[in-house]
Amino acid sequence: MRPVWKESPSPGYQAIKAVILGGFALVIVIPILVVISTSLASDKDIINAGGYVLWPSHPTFKAYQTLFSGGLMGRAILVSVFVTVVGTAIALAVTIALAYATSRPVLFGRPVLLMVLFTLLFAPGIIPMFLVVKQLGLLDSLWSLILPGALGAFNFVVLRTFFMNVPGELLESARIDGASDFTILRRIIMPLSKAVIAVVGLFYAVGFWNAFFNALLYLNDTSKWPVQVILRTYVLQGKSLSADQLGVHPPPQPQSLQMAVVVVALVPIAMVYPFLQRHFTKGVITGAVKG
């Protein structure tokens, strides 16, 4: 309902707003569309268009078949999926446990909370981090991408704030019925917080999927490279993937292949994100305001 005191919308202002927002949205969407179209275009389309295709006239999945047929890129996809799935699972378990334990007034709760919050203030730096990972023998191991990212202070704050808002009476009555803290976490807290856990899970998953610098820093072995490093090396820096690295002879048009790499890096995120989008505001705000 429009409140009575508000003037009726002026067509002029409405048009200006639509142009600004529409323009912003188009600038976001067009590069993504061009990349997807080009990845699907046939060799002929690409040559005719002189590089980029706005709409493929004969869509083909040849570039994707090449990517998924194994070789360096096929392995990179497996690496990224592994790091994302395992990393998100570990990170969620660790963060949920810590957030729940510090969300109630318990023994050691406060010092531990301060320990986490201090990480928001100060970053240890690249060199010492590298030395620690090296000392632990994690260089050239996929665990070097997973373990250092297993506890994000922001995600911790989001979850903890949410857990703190679960009414204490609910937990008290469960305790009287004989439930342990583990049971309460599993049977009461987690089912109540599904939405916010899903959002935090998405934040973690995106972080692991997008891991680039850690991979550059810790992994020398090209067979362990995740998708983002491949994207940088073979698309951004323009090194060409040789037929051996692809495992397919002959390789298709490099342009569509490169764009297919871009799309592979992009699509998993574009696919899960709409389902969680409506929860964003709540999660981000609880985290930001209380943080």
Add this chain to the structure above:
Amino acid sequence: MLKPSAPKRQARNGLPLKAKWARDWQMVLLMIPGVLFLLVFFYLPVIGNVVAFQDFQPYLGIMHSEWNGLQNFVNLYDNPDFWDALRNTLLLAGVQLLLFFPVPIGLALIVDSLVSNRFRKWFQTIAYLPHFLSWVLVVTLFQQSLGGAGFVNNLLRHAGLDPIPFMTNPDTFPLLVVAQLIWKDAGWAMIIFLAALTTVDVSLYEAAAADGAGRWRRMWHITLPSLRTVIVLLLILRIGDILSVGFEQFILQRDSVGPGAAEVLDTFTYYAGVVGGDWSSGAAAGLAKGVVGALLLWGANSLAHRLGEPGIFQKRGVS
């Protein structure tokens, strides 16, 4: 003579430690994995910063490398590359603050005043998406669009014009960087202002309207002041972060525009330390950056308190 027995150690709410342990041991168990992660991957590296005070040799390790006091910091002070990196960092941070910071506020004001809910939802869905894309992907998309062989320059060539070197010109690099930042994060940064706008008391608008304030006056006297707390909060966070302008973004573009324009403190640390093998200089630069960043954050926050804003850390401590 009988001594009065020492009072049992009391926990704050009156229970003895032992009873608390009996009550809370499961909670303490739940904390252990998280605490271990913090110790190994945060506090251990924090201590590892001592290499900044050593002549660190990888084959000797931290325990056997020689201490050299503040020599690494003196070396940094004499290193022109370090000063270039610092200057670039501050320049880029300044440009970002000036050009990026107002954009999400403006977007939020427009979106909040939209009549059509459908258009609003549709716009938000698109605007949030780039935040979730990696920097590699964002830089790649920019390169495919604006690069020498990108489609914008393709169009220019078709139109008979000269291509423009958007991606490789060191002079316009700060603008390119801000454009990328706006593309990636302006929509996402809008979220927090939108949320703050939903909490504005509608009766304020009503009263102002009754007093004859038009839409611009209502925006100036009600909407913007109610965003003030959030704006101050975000400014503080930004100031605390001023020395981290965006590591991946620069490392990805350092080759194409050259270190003269794209070397920032983080990339300096990486190239001096990990690539160049001068571990101690890298660590010293990293440590200096971390300490100054923390001090800036703390200073900005106490300034906010003085101005009567809540800031990020409440005075009575965190909770």
